[in-house]
Amino acid sequence: MKVTIKLFATFRTGRFGEETRDYNPGITVGDILTELNLPSEEIGATLINHRHVEEDQQLQEDDILSIFPLVGGG
Amino acid sequence: MEEVRSFLRKQAEGDLLPWKQQVFASTFFGLTIGQVEKIALELGFLPSxxxxxxxxxxxxxQLRIFKTHVAVIGCGGLGGYIVEELTRLGIGHITAVDPDVFEEHNLNRQLYSSPEMLGKPKVEAAQKRVTEINPAVTLTPLKCAFSTLNGVDILQNVDIVVDALDSITVRLELSDICSEAKIPLVHGAIGGWYxxxxxxFxxxxxxxxxxxxxxxGKGVEKGLGNPSFTPAVIASLQVxxxxxxxxxxGSTLAKRKLHIxxxxxxxxxxQY
Incomplete structure (x- = not known):
């Protein structure tokens, strides 16, 4: 199944901004974070189709997964 | 008090109260500029x-704004701009909380920093600025670090809290205390271009x-730092x-976050 991944802010560096990839059904947000070498503690938000989801969320065909880094400065 | 009202009615120009008359009323009747502002607004006169x-x-x-007490937690990059805009908006009482003094690495972005302010407390600089630009506003400076030990006391009688902290850990503590005290919290955070x-609520x-x-406790700002424009943008959205x-x-950002x-x-x- 096809899933579009959008990376934001510093996560684009050395990776990509947007890519559509093929995955087997049952793949989770956490699996994709691991594949992209994005450490859990650096993640600010993971969204599927603009809605906040946790790492155990499974993806469906044509989902758009957006991944943002943590922002904490003031 | 009727004398003050009568004076303001006579001195108002249309529905506007000129600054000169606000100052005169304050001096003549022995009131603060803020007290005169409140009476004028209650009479339907808008300070010019x-x-x-x-x-x-x-x-x-404008009267509701004047009667509001806002706490700004953190007085650095975000906090300086937030205090400035709240003051010009006409918030009657601002409590500004920050333990730090200005250092050289603040000069690229922190509104109240300047070479001559190096080594001076950030909350004192905020108070000085507020007095200069809108003497109707009371700023209470608290030179201390917000924590679970003092948080409940700091937020006594506060209507709205603005998060201008630089630590995720302390933010989460602030969030808990605001929830407990049933105070709305306006969150902002910055890092680099983001x-x-x-x-x-x-x-x-x-x-x-x-x-x-x-x-x-830190995000991308640890590696990226913060340039001059990012705090100004985020602070303005918070205000x-x-x-x-x-x-x-209008519509607030309740259960929503804007990533910029x-x-x-x-x-x-x-959406959350």
Whole structure:
């Protein structure tokens, strides 16, 4: 199944901004974070189709997964 | 007090109260500028300094703004701009909390920093500035670090809290204390070209969701630092949220977060 991944802010560096990839059904947000070498503690938000989801969320065909880094400065 | 009202009625120009008359009333009747401002607004007179607000903020809304007590937690990059804009908006009472003094690495972005202010407390600089630009506003400076030990006391009698902290850990503590005290919290955070804004009302847990994975108290700002423009953008969005909470207009960022990317000029809405 096809899933579009959008990376934001510093996560684009050395990776990509947007890519559509093929995955087997049952793949989770956490699996994709691991594949992209994005450490859990650096993640600010993971969204599927603009809605906040946790790492155990499974993806469906044509989902758009957006991944943002943590922002904490003031 | 009737004498003061009578004086203001005579000196008002249309529905505007000129600054000169506000100062005169303050001196003549032995009142603070803020006390005169409150009486004028209650009579339906708008201090002339707010005349360009009037088609956005009514006189009755300006009175609600004046009666509001806002706490700004953190007085660095975000906090300086937030204090400035709240003061010009006409918030009657601001409590500013920050333990730090200005250092050289603050000079690229912190509004109240300057070479001559190096070594001076940030909250004192904020108080000095507020007195200069809008003497009707009372700023209470608290030179201390916000924590679970003093948080409840600091937020006594506060109506709205603005998060301008630089630590995720302390933010989450602030969020808990605001929830407990049933105070709305306007969250902002910055790092490099990026920033985010959200508003959490009592009973919501947006901050816990935003930072559910955070373990070390810092985000991208640790590597990127912060340039001059990012705090100004995010602080302004936070103050717009404060204004809407007070006057009850428009749509706030409740259960939503805006992620702002100034490098590519993208604004993404995230729903929680």
């Amino acid at each position: 300094r707010y005349q360009r607000n009037r088609n956005t903020i009514s006189v009755s809304d 920033g985010q804004v959200s508003t959490q 009592p009973g919501e847990d947006t901050l816990q969701k935003i930072y559910s994975r955070a373990t070390n 717009a949220e404060v204004c809407k909470i007070i006057i009850g207009q 990317n100034l490098l590519d000029m993208e604004i993404i809405e995230i």
